[in-house]
Amino acid sequence: xxxxxxxxxxxxxxxxxxxxxxTVGDGERRAVIGPNGAGKTTLFNVLxxxxxxxxxxxxxxxxxxxxxxxxxxxxxxLARVYQRTELFAPLSARENVALAVAARAGPYRAxxxxxxxxxxxxxxxxxxxxxxxRENAAARILSHGERRQLELAVAxxxxxxxLLLDEPTAGMSPAETARITELISGLDRALTILIxxxxxxxxxxxxxxxxxxxxxxxIADGTVSEIRGDVRVHDVYLGKAVSVA
Amino acid sequence: xxxxxxxxxxxxVAVGLVTxxxxxxxxxxSRFATTVxxxxxxxxxFALSLDILVGHAGMPSLGHAAFFGxxxxxxxxxxxxxxxxQLPITLAAAVLVAALLALVIGLLVVRSEGIFLLxxxxxxxxxxxxxxxxxxxxxxxxxxxxxxxxxTLFGIDLSAxxxxxxxxxxxxxxxxxxxxxxxRSPYGRALxxxxxxxxxxxALGYDTTRLKLSAFVVAGxxxxxxxxxxxxxxxxxxxxxxxxxxxxxAFVMVLIGGAxxxxxxxxxxxxxxxxxxxxSSAIPVSETVLGLVFIGFVLLARQGIVGLGRxxxxxxxxx
Numbered sequence: 001x002x003x004x005x006x007x008x009x010x011x012x013x014x015x016x017x018x019x020x021x022x023t024v025g026d027g028e029r030r031a032v033i034g035p036n037g038a039g040k041t042t043l044f045n046v047l048x049x050x051x052x053x054x055x056x057x058x059x060x061x062x063x064x065x066x067x068x069x070x071x072x073x074x075x076x077x078l079a080r081v082y083q084r085t086e087l088f089a090p091l092s093a094r095e096n097v098a099l100a101v102a103a104r105a106g107p108y109r110a111x112x113x114x115x116x117x118x119x120x121x122x123x124x125x126x127x128x129x130x131x132x133x134r135e136n137a138a139a140r141i142l143s144h145g146e147r148r149q150l151e152l153a154v155a156x157x158x159x160x161x162x163l164l165l166d167e168p169t170a171g172m173s174p175a176e177t178a179r180i181t182e183l184i185s186g187l188d189r190a191l192t193i194l195i196x197x198x199x200x201x202x203x204x205x206x207x208x209x210x211x212x213x214x215x216x217x218x219i220a221d222g223t224v225s226e227i228r229g230d231v232r233v234h235d236v237y238l239g240k241a242v243s244v245a
Numbered sequence: 246x247x248x249x250x251x252x253x254x255x256x257x258v259a260v261g262l263v264t265x266x267x268x269x270x271x272x273x274x275s276r277f278a279t280t281v282x283x284x285x286x287x288x289x290x291f292a293l294s295l296d297i298l299v300g301h302a303g304m305p306s307l308g309h310a311a312f313f314g315x316x317x318x319x320x321x322x323x324x325x326x327x328x329x330x331q332l333p334i335t336l337a338a339a340v341l342v343a344a345l346l347a348l349v350i351g352l353l354v355v356r357s358e359g360i361f362l363l364x365x366x367x368x369x370x371x372x373x374x375x376x377x378x379x380x381x382x383x384x385x386x387x388x389x390x391x392x393x394x395x396x397t398l399f400g401i402d403l404s405a406x407x408x409x410x411x412x413x414x415x416x417x418x419x420x421x422x423x424x425x426x427x428x429r430s431p432y433g434r435a436l437x438x439x440x441x442x443x444x445x446x447x448a449l450g451y452d453t454t455r456l457k458l459s460a461f462v463v464a465g466x467x468x469x470x471x472x473x474x475x476x477x478x479x480x481x482x483x484x485x486x487x488x489x490x491x492x493x494x495a496f497v498m499v500l501i502g503g504a505x506x507x508x509x510x511x512x513x514x515x516x517x518x519x520x521x522x523x524x525s526s527a528i529p530v531s532e533t534v535l536g537l538v539f540i541g542f543v544l545l546a547r548q549g550i551v552g553l554g555r556x557x558x559x560x561x562x563x564x
Contacts, residue, residue, distance in 0.1 A: 048448060074450035078270040086448070099438045107435030108459075111423075114431045158449060221343040 001026045001162055001192040004048070007056035009042055016042040018216030021057070024162075029193040031203040035214035041083060043213070044166050047194075048080050049073045058137075061161065074103070077161030081168055083196075085147045087222045089140040093150050096120035096139050119232055122207040125153040129183060145176040152183065169202055181205055184235035204228075247527050263414045264405035278404065283410045283519040284559035286417040287474045292498040292510035293424055294467035299496070300505030301428055302460045303440030304355075305491050307363045309468055310369030311350060312343040314377060314487020316469025317476040319343070321393040327336050332403070332412075343469020344462055346373065351461030352379055355454055365563075370492060377484040389483035393476045405478075413474050420467055425507050427463070436460055503549025512550045 002024040008069050009017040016039045032040050043128055045051040047058060048171045049070040057066040088096050101121045102114065126135055129149040134142065139150060148168060155163060168184065169177040179203050187193070203210065203224075210227040212220040220230050227233055261268070265282060269275040291313055298304040315385025319342035320335040327334065340410045354365045377384045384390060395404035396412070403412050427433050439453050446453050476482045485491060494517065517535065525531035546553050 018540050037300060050444075050448075069452075070447040071450050071452050074448055080448055086445045088438055088445065090441065091437070095338060095434070099434065099446070102434070105431070107430040107432050107451060108293055110433075111396050111426045111430055113429055118431075154449070 001028070001061055002194065003045070003059040003062075004043075004057075005057050007046060007058065007113070008054045009039075009046055009051060010054050011185055017038070017046065017056075018227070020216065020218055022211055022218060022221075024192055024194060027190050027192055029195070029206055029208045031195050031197060031207035031210045031228040033197070033200075033203060033210060039216040040213055040214040041166060042198065042216075044080065044164050045196075048078060050178050064158055071195070074158060076122070077159075077162070079158040079160035080153045081148075081155045081162040081166060083166040083170060085144075085151055085218070087139040087147060089149060090138055092136050092138055093126055093142065093153075094119055094122045094135040096150060097153050100154045101125075102157060122129050122153075122157065125157050126150075128198045129153040130179060145172050145180075145223075148176075148180060149174060149183075156187075160191065162192045162194065165197070166194065167196055167198065169197065177202065227231060256483055258293070259418050263418065265414070266410050279406060279410050281518065281522050283413045283478055283517050284475075284522065286413050286473055287478060288495070288498060288518055289511040289514040290417055290420050290474065291468055291471035292495050292502070292514045293419040293420060293507070294471065295495045296499045296504055296506075296510045297424065297428075297436075297460055297467070298463040299499050300503075300509070301433060301440065302457060304457060304460070305359075305363055306354075306366040306392075306495075307489070307496065308366030308368075308373075309464070309495055310489070310491035311370035311373040311493075312347055312448045312465040312468035312486050313472040313475070313491055313562045314482070315346045315373060316340065316343040317482040317486045318377060318390060318472075319469070320473035320476045320560070321390045321482045322383060324394050324396075325390075325392075330394045330397050332355065332398040335396060336470065339469045339473035339476075340466050341469075343472065347462045347465025347468075348458070351458045351465070353460060355457040367492070369487065370487065371489065374484055374487045377487045384482075384484070389481055390391065390476075391481055393480045395477050395480065409450030409478060413478065416474060419468065421507060421511070424467070428507075467508060469536065497539050499549075501539060502551055505549030506549075506551045509549050509551040515552070 002019055003021070004022040007017050007020040009014070020039070021197060032043065034040055041080065042051065046053045049068055053066065057064060059065065060073070060076055060078060063076070065076065078233050098114065098118045101118045123135055126132060129152050131146060131149050131153065134146065139147065142150060152168065165184070169180055172180065177199065184193070185206055195203070195206060207222055207224060209221070210217050212227065220227060220233050222230065266275065269278060270492045272278065292339065295306065296307045298306050316339035320339040323338035324330055324335045350366065350369045353369060354362055357365055378387060379388070379552070395409055397403060403409055435446070435451060435456060438451070439456060443453050472486065477485065498513035498517050499510050502511065503509030503515055516538070520531050520535045520538070524534060529533070542549060548555070
């Protein structure tokens with residue numbers, strides 16, 4: 001579903017991505033892990049088109065998308081949950097999701113109120129992520145955990161083929177983390193998911209395969225159990241994180 | 246108030262507004278009041294169009310007079326050169342010229358934000374002003390364009406003051422209704438999304454550059470309508486109509502009244518025109534009063550008159 005070949009991105013002299021090659025199959029759930037500064041968020045930014053790569057290419061379902069703009073990639077079925085919440089702060093939770101639902105029909109519909117079906121679809125998604133009863137609350141007054149749930153509802157409202165999750169459980173309480181992990185785990189198996197996450201319990205719970213990024217390169221790639229046993233991965237990353245696991 | 250009652254009340258206000266010259270005829274000041282109200286409504290249309298950009302789409306512009314002036318000149322020049330006073334022809338010329346200006350300026354500015362957007366719109370509008378000021382053969386240069394004829398519509402001569410007023414008031418109602426319904430449609434909701442978080446809108450699949458450009462053109466066209474009405478009303482177009490003073494005037498109206506609402510720019514236009522046209526003949530320092538009012542709103546009431554009204558209403562309703 002996603003093929004990344006020799007992807008490079010430098011900031012000045014710093015090589016944030018130094019030739020990343022990665023293939024994620026249809027319906028696969030892939031975690032990308034690595035220490036801070038390994039290039040995970042840069043990888044996401046290049047995948048969504050918010051940053052142009054300095055080299056290499058990206059394919060989505062076989063089609064070259066390296067030079068497409070972010071909104072064009074979104075139309076092709078790429079949705080993202082941001083690490084830092086990106087919502088429409090003064091709008092209600094329902095309006096936030098409705099804007100994502102309405103993206104398909106486009107904005108050039110004037111002189112009549114938005115169709116009720118868009119709001120009905122938004123409410124259904126809010127219920128699915130556990131925000132029933134909060135439809136009319138403005139995004140800015142939601143708690144941190146609720147905003148992350150809303151982010152997920154917005155991304156799902158795009159009806160994506162590929163979902164990019166950038167630390168979906170960052171800053172959440174253990175109870176909230178458990179709930180959102182459960183939610184993601186229960187998503188349609190046809191949906192391809194790429195997830196960046198520091199919480200190894202979450203990674204091992206959700207991912208089919210894991211890619212380890214280190215200094216802008218993929219240093220290991222394998223199933224969850226292969227990665228657990230990989231010595232190099234332990235050296236750069238896992239050693240600290242799961243030494244007690 | 247129920248929905249139906251609200252519509253009835255609005256319709257009553259609308260009818261009262263359009264028929265103002267007739268039911269006020271007995272007043273000693275009726276003619277003067279009609280003229281002032283007419284000019285308020287012309288500027289209300291202009292301020293409403295600017296608010297599409299400032300309040301709804303989050304694109305503050307200091308060059309909106311380019312479209313007002315462009316529309317005014319287009320209506321005046323079309324009328325003189327084509328020797329016609331047919332409203333559909335001169336108004337169409339105004340809307341077309343304003344739309345083209347907005348398209349060109351919009352293409353150059355929609356990728357900028359904040360202070361850069363303000364400066365770019367200001368600079369490009371000054372080019373339009375310079376053309377109006379110096380292209381004497383077409384625009385009359387610094388003398389302006391005098392003797393613009395008042396329009397006729399379906400054979401009805403609209404040159405009498407009361408009929409001219411009715412044309413302006415009716416256009417104002419149509420434009421208000423148009424903008425109101427546009428802003429509650431999926432289109433208006435998408436503009437709100439761009440205002441609040443353009444990056445997120447792109448990630449959702451919206452071509453925000455095109456969306457902002459379309460808003461620029463719509464706002465420019467409505468400003469062109471206001472410009473044409475100004476040309477008919479004053480029977481005169483001056484380069485100042487396309488100048489920075491006119492742009493700032495509309496911006497002040499939007500901010501005093503309350504950006505992002507329908508009522509706000511209308512009330513703002515009313516307050517500003519009242520100070521400039523009525524208060525100015527009563528006291529010598531009316532421009533200073535306007536300045537103080539503006540500073541007061543910027544410092545103390547960012548949401549304008551509408552914001553103050555909403556706060557007061559909420560306080561009354563609170564237990």
